[in-house]
Amino acid sequence: MTQATQSQQRGIQMSEAALSHVLMLREKQGKDLCLRVGVRQGGCSGMSYMMDFEDPSNIRESDEVFDYEGFKVVCDPKSMLYLYGLVLDYSDAMIGGGFQFTNPNANQTCGCGKSFS
Numbered sequence: 001m002t003q004a005t006q007s008q009q010r011g012i013q014m015s016e017a018a019l020s021h022v023l024m025l026r027e028k029q030g031k032d033l034c035l036r037v038g039v040r041q042g043g044c045s046g047m048s049y050m051m052d053f054e055d056p057s058n059i060r061e062s063d064e065v066f067d068y069e070g071f072k073v074v075c076d077p078k079s080m081l082y083l084y085g086l087v088l089d090y091s092d093a094m095i096g097g098g099f100q101f102t103n104p105n106a107n108q109t110c111g112c113g114k115s116f117s
Contacts, residue, residue: 034072038079
């Protein structure tokens with residue numbers, strides 16, 4: 001287990017590769033942003049993952065906040081019901097690369113890996 005995932009034994013976990021890639025993407029934005037992770041209705045399996053950068057001033061009191069060496073990952077309480085224990089990973093493979101979600105709460109995951117039920 002990597003240092004980042006060791007520090008977060010609950011909620012949303014990030015691999016070193018995912019954290020490194022997210023930090024690189026944030027640096028390109030030129031601002032101090034946090035990462036919001038959540039779910040929404042839709043996708044091939046009923047629910048789809050979403051994640052985007054946002055200003056830390058948008059963090060609500062009800063949000064779950066996970067700190068990775070000063071970088072904040074934020075999730076709203078409703079999404080957390082579906083994402084508790086999620087592991088976010090990243091691969092730069094030519095085929096099948098990108099962010100990968102490993103969700104222990106998903107009964108079924110579609111082929112694209114971006115939606116679940």
